[in-house]
Amino acid sequence: MSIRVAHIGTGNVGKLALAGILTAEDFELTGIGVSNPAKIGMDAGELAGLDRTTGVLATDDLDAVLATAPDCVVYCAMGDVRLAEAAQDCRRILDAGIDVVGSAPVSLQYPWGVLPDRFIEPVAQAAERGAASLFITGIDPGFANDLVPLAFASTCQHIEQVRCTEIADYATYDGATVMFDVMGFGQPTEEVPMLFQPGVLSTAWGTAIRQLAAGLGMEVDEITESCEREPAPEAFEVAAGHIPAGGTAAVRFTITGIVGGEPAIVVEHVTRLREDLRPDWAQPAQAGGSYRVEITGEPSYAVDICPSSVQGDHNHAAIVAAAGRIVNAVPAVVAAPAGIRTALDMPLVTGRRFAK
Numbered sequence: 001m002s003i004r005v006a007h008i009g010t011g012n013v014g015k016l017a018l019a020g021i022l023t024a025e026d027f028e029l030t031g032i033g034v035s036n037p038a039k040i041g042m043d044a045g046e047l048a049g050l051d052r053t054t055g056v057l058a059t060d061d062l063d064a065v066l067a068t069a070p071d072c073v074v075y076c077a078m079g080d081v082r083l084a085e086a087a088q089d090c091r092r093i094l095d096a097g098i099d100v101v102g103s104a105p106v107s108l109q110y111p112w113g114v115l116p117d118r119f120i121e122p123v124a125q126a127a128e129r130g131a132a133s134l135f136i137t138g139i140d141p142g143f144a145n146d147l148v149p150l151a152f153a154s155t156c157q158h159i160e161q162v163r164c165t166e167i168a169d170y171a172t173y174d175g176a177t178v179m180f181d182v183m184g185f186g187q188p189t190e191e192v193p194m195l196f197q198p199g200v201l202s203t204a205w206g207t208a209i210r211q212l213a214a215g216l217g218m219e220v221d222e223i224t225e226s227c228e229r230e231p232a233p234e235a236f237e238v239a240a241g242h243i244p245a246g247g248t249a250a251v252r253f254t255i256t257g258i259v260g261g262e263p264a265i266v267v268e269h270v271t272r273l274r275e276d277l278r279p280d281w282a283q284p285a286q287a288g289g290s291y292r293v294e295i296t297g298e299p300s301y302a303v304d305i306c307p308s309s310v311q312g313d314h315n316h317a318a319i320v321a322a323a324g325r326i327v328n329a330v331p332a333v334v335a336a337p338a339g340i341r342t343a344l345d346m347p348l349v350t351g352r353r354f355a356k
Contacts, residue, residue, distance in 0.1 A: 002026055003334055006070035006098075008033040008062070008089070010047045012175055013103050013138070013323050014076030019048040020327035021074060024352060027330065030068035034058045035077065062089060072099040072334050074326060079104025080182050081194070087123060090134060094126040100134040101326055101333040107203060109136045109146075110211035110342045113220070114203055124340055133336040135329055135346060138322040140166050144291040144305060145208040145267055146343040150215045152293065152301050159297035162212060163266040167282050168289030171273045173315045174239040185240070185273060186247040189229045201225040201255050205267045209257040212265050215344050220257040220265070227253035230278050238273050250277040288314035324351065 005027045007018050021027050022044065032044045040060055045052040059065060065073070073093045079086035086105040093100050111120045127134055137143065145164035153159055170179065179185045184193025194200060202223045213220045232249035235242065243249055250272040257265035270282045284290040285304035295301040307317035329349045333341065 002028040003072060003330060004028050004030050004068075004070045005072050005074060005330060006031040006033070006065050006068055007044070007074045007076070008065065008102075009075065009077035009104075010034055010036075010039060010058075011076065011078060012173075012319050013326075015048060016320055016323035017074055017076050017103075017327050018044060019050055020323055021330075022048055022050060022052070022054065024327065029054060029056050030070045031065040032056055032058045033062055033065040033077075034060055062092060066093065066096045066098060070098055072101060072330050074330065075100050075102030075104065076323075076326070077102075077104060078177065079106060080178060083107065087119070091123055091126040094123070094130045094132045094134060097130040097132055099132045099333050099336075101329050102136060103138045103322060103326060104136065106136060106138070106141055107207055108134065108340060109141050109207040110214070110344075111207065111340065113210045114206040120340070127339050131338045133333055133338055133341050135333045135336070135341040137325050137329060137343065139318055139325065140164075140269075140291065141205055141208045142322060143325055143343070144293070145205075146211050146215070148291075148303070148305065149212060149293045149295065150343070152295055152303060153216060153297075156295060156297045156299060159216060159295060161262075161264055161266065161294075161296040162216070163268065163292075163294040163296075164208070165268040165270065165282060165292040165294070166289070167270045167284040167292065168314065168318070169272050169275055169284075170315065171238040172313055176240040179238075179240040183251060183271070184229075184248050185238075185251075186243045186249075188246065189231050189248050196227050196253070199225075201227070201253055205255040208267050209255060209265050211342060211344060213257055213259070216265075218257075218259045218264055220259055221261070222258045224256045224258060225254065227251060232273075236274070243273060249273045250281075252278070252281050284314075286314070289318070290314070325349070328352065 044054045044056040230250035235245045254268045256263045286306040291305040293303040309317035
């Protein structure tokens with residue numbers, strides 16, 4: 001029997017997730033929600049970039065999407081700059097008795113110890129009322145700093161530190177909101193963008209820190225954060241827009257979980273817009289970008305994850321991976337007990353060999 005799936009959001013991740021839903025053998029798309037007025041009335045096949053017509057047309061009315069009676073909603077709407085709105089959407093879906101798997105709001109990946117109870121409880125209560133489950137995932141935060149390090153940690157006799165690093169050139173990433181509004185690329189280095197406001201990094205990646213700690217049986221005493229920014233030596237263009245001379249062109253930020261006075265869990269991002277910037281920072285294992293998981297213990301590991309795609313570069317491949325993780329989790333989320341689910345209590349989610 002097919003799983004009835006509705007879809008919300010057709011941005012970078014959402015478009016690819018929608019294509020995954022439409023090409024999976026065991027899903028039936030019931031409805032699609034968008035926020036861009038220009039997309040209202042468009043066919044789901046066109047929005048997914050597929051050469052097919054589905055007869056499912058986009059709407060900006062969430063209630064209309066829920067009225068199609070899906071078993072699960074794949075939620076990929078923007079959450080970085082609309083955290084409260086994304087959480088409210090998820091509560092409405094759960095209250096309707098419909099499961100949710102998606103990329104936002106990322107703080108619900110593992111909210112305990114990161115968000116206040118007044119934010120968590122309404123979501124948990126909506127899930128209980130609707131007897132529905134919610135699972136937020138992706139690549140980072142996501143499987144690159146929960147599933148992968150936990151899999152290798154399962155072989156260790158003891159662990160001193162787990163470090164998860166994204167090292168990437170974002171010049172080809174065309175998400176202007178994330179690049180400029182959230183991360184502050186192109187802005188003067190003395191200005192503080194949203195991501196580097198005090199406490200934001202610890203919230204955004206604190207979920208990954210807390211989840212790893214719970215999986216490893218560690219008690220985090222505190223979470224610290226730091227960042228560095230590098231100005232552009234001259235003006236240049238990237239996929240998202242213009243970077244002026246002196247504007248931020250590379251960033252490195254670190255979020256650290258302190259256990260017993262030691263940096264036990266570390267999440268780090270090294271993001272450049274040109275490969276020649278800050279050569280002293282960590283370098284990727286392949287041209288363009290990679291993910292790195294390092295475990296110090298017995299045994300120790302250094303694992304490089306190098307995403308690639310026949311459809312695009314490392315940035316495209318990473319987005320495909322995030323979308324794939326979300327879509328492949330749908331059957332497990334539908335089968336899961338009600339509540340906020342995490343990588344620690346979900347079964348092993350695997351990919352699909354055959355697609356229609």
